[in-house]
Amino acid sequence: MYRSPDMAKVFIYPATSLILSDLVARFGHTPLSSATAIRERIQTAGLESPPLQITPEEPKKGLKWAAVEVPAGVRGRMSLYGPMIGECDAAIIVNDADLAFGCMGCARTNELVKFLLHQKDIPKLELNYPANEEGGVKFVAAIKRFLTDLGASK
Amino acid sequence: MTGYNPAHVGTVTKYVVVESFDVTPADLALRAYEISQGVMIKETCFGIVMNGKEEEVDRIVAELRMLDPDHIFIKDRGFPPGDPRRCRANLGGARPGYNAMELEMTLIPYISHGLEELKNRNENSIPAPENPLEHKTLDINKLKKLIDVQES
Numbered sequence: 001m002y003r004s005p006d007m008a009k010v011f012i013y014p015a016t017s018l019i020l021s022d023l024v025a026r027f028g029h030t031p032l033s034s035a036t037a038i039r040e041r042i043q044t045a046g047l048e049s050p051p052l053q054i055t056p057e058e059p060k061k062g063l064k065w066a067a068v069e070v071p072a073g074v075r076g077r078m079s080l081y082g083p084m085i086g087e088c089d090a091a092i093i094v095n096d097a098d099l100a101f102g103c104m105g106c107a108r109t110n111e112l113v114k115f116l117l118h119q120k121d122i123p124k125l126e127l128n129y130p131a132n133e134e135g136g137v138k139f140v141a142a143i144k145r146f147l148t149d150l151g152a153s154k
Numbered sequence: 155m156t157g158y159n160p161a162h163v164g165t166v167t168k169y170v171v172v173e174s175f176d177v178t179p180a181d182l183a184l185r186a187y188e189i190s191q192g193v194m195i196k197e198t199c200f201g202i203v204m205n206g207k208e209e210e211v212d213r214i215v216a217e218l219r220m221l222d223p224d225h226i227f228i229k230d231r232g233f234p235p236g237d238p239r240r241c242r243a244n245l246g247g248a249r250p251g252y253n254a255m256e257l258e259m260t261l262i263p264y265i266s267h268g269l270e271e272l273k274n275r276n277e278n279s280i281p282a283p284e285n286p287l288e289h290k291t292l293d294i295n296k297l298k299k300l301i302d303v304q305e306s
Contacts (some may be wrong), residue, residue, distance in 0.1 A: 016251065017172060018258045019265055021229035031230075039166070040234030048158040050251075051239040052232075060197045095286040099254035128286045129261055136264025141280035144272060 001067055007151045009099035013113060014100040015081065018130075018132055023140065027147040032038065037080040054079075066112060072113065073105025081113050090150050091117045096128040123150060166208045167231040170218055171201040173256070173262045174225035182226075183219055189217055196235040200259065201226075203235040224269040227262060 008029045012020035012088040015034040024031035041053040049055045054076050062075025065082040093114065100110055117124065130136040172182055183197040193214060204211050219226050233240045233295065242249045248256075296303030 015179045016254050018169070018229045018255055019261065020226055022227040023265075025228065033230055035167075035230035035232045042232060042237075043160045043165075043223070045160055046158050048156045051305045053158065069170055071231075090179070099257045126287050127283060130264040130268070130283075133264055135283065136261075136266075137266035137275075138268075138280055138283040140265060140268030140272055141275075141277040142282055144277045 004036060006151045008089040008147075009087055010147070010150070011084055011091040011117065013091065013093040013110075013117065014097045015113075017097070018144065020094065020143075023143050024092065024147065028142055029090075029147055030152060032084040034080060037084060041080075045074065071108070072107060073103075074108045076114065077109040082116075085113065085116050085120065088120075088122065089122045090125075090146075091120075092104075092127070093117060093123045093144070094127050094129055102112070124151075137151065159257075161167070162205060162234045164207070165205050165234065166211050167203060167205040167234050168211055169201060169203055169229050169231050170173055170215065171227045171259070171262075172225060173259060173266065174222045175210075177222045177225065182221065185221060186214055186218060190214055194235060200255065203236045224266045225262075227265075230283070271277065 006028075010024045010029050011032045012024060014020075016034075017033070021031040021033050021035075021122040038052060040105050044053070045049055046053070058079040059072040059075040061079040062072075062077070066075050097135065100111070101107070123146070125142060127139060127142060130139040170178055170182055170186075179197050179199065179201050182202050186193070186195045186202060190204075190206070193204055193209060193210050195201045195287075204284055207261060215228055219228065234241070235241075238244045240251075243286060
C-alpha cells in the first residue's frame with residue numbers, strides 16, 4: 001500500500017479487531033494488526049510448522065521482550081507483536097474487549113503488550129467498546145479526532 | 155520436519171464485512187467480480203474474502219466501500235481464502251477468529267450510527283468517551299442518595 005508521509009502506523013489493541021482496523025484505515029492511517037504479522041510468516045519459505053508457521057525460532061526472537069523463564073507461548077506471540085510495537089507511531093487500545101481473552105499465553109501476552117504500549121512515549125487513545133448508539137458516536141468521534149490530530153502532527 | 159513452500163506469495167487477503175439493510179454479501183461479490191482482474195473472491199455469510207495483488211485488492215476495496223460506506227468494514231487477513239489450515243471445510247466448526255468477528259458484529263451497528271452522525275456533526279463538538287483508566291471518586295451526591303435509599 002502506498003504510504004504518504006502524513007500516514008502514521010497505528011497499533012491496534014485487540015490486534016485482530018475489525019472495527020479498529022477499519023476505522024484507522026478509513027481515517028487515512030495504517031493499522032498494525034496481527035494479520036499482517038501472520039501473513040509475513042505464512043508467505044515465507046522455511047520449515048513446515050502449521051497452523052501459523054510459528055517455528056522454534058520465534059520464542060528465541062521473543063527473548064527481546066520477555067525473559068527466558070517466561071513461557072515460550074508468550075515469547076512466540078511477542079515475536080509477532082514486539083516488532084509492531086517497536087515501529088508504531090501511535091496506539092488505540094480498547095480496554096474491555098471480551099474477544100481478547102485466552103489461555104495463559106494469550107492473557108499474559110496481552111498484559112505485556114499493553115504494558116509495553118503504556119511504556120512507549122507515543123500518542124495513545126484508551127477506550128471501551130460502545131454499549132449504545134450515543135456511545136458509538138462518541139467512540140467514532142474520539143478515534144477520528146485522535147487520528148486527525150495524528151495526521152496533523154506528522 | 156518437512157520443508158514449507160508458501161502459496162500466494164506477495165499477495166494480500168482482505169475481509170469485506172457488510173452489516174447493511176441495502177447491500178448483501180451476494181451484491182458485494184457480484185460487484186467485486188465485475189471490477190476485478192485476477193483477484194480471488196470468496197463469498198461468505200458476512201461478506202467476502204479477497205486475495206490478490208495489493209494494488210488490485212485496494213482498488214476493489216475502495217470501490218466496494220462506496221456501495222454503503224458506513225456499513226461496510228474492511229480488515230486484513232493473514233491466510234488466503236480456503237487455506238486448509240484455517241478453512242472450516244477442513245477443520246469443522248467455526249473458523250478460528252470468527253468468534254472475535256462475531257462479537258464485533260454485534261457492535262458494528264453502533265459504529266455505523268456513529269459514522270452516519272459524524273456526517274452532520276463536527277467531531278470536535280462531541281464529548282470524549284469516558285477514559286477507562288480513570289478511577290473516579292464517588293460523587294458525594296451519589297453517596298448521599300445511596301445512604302438515603304439504604305435508610306428508607
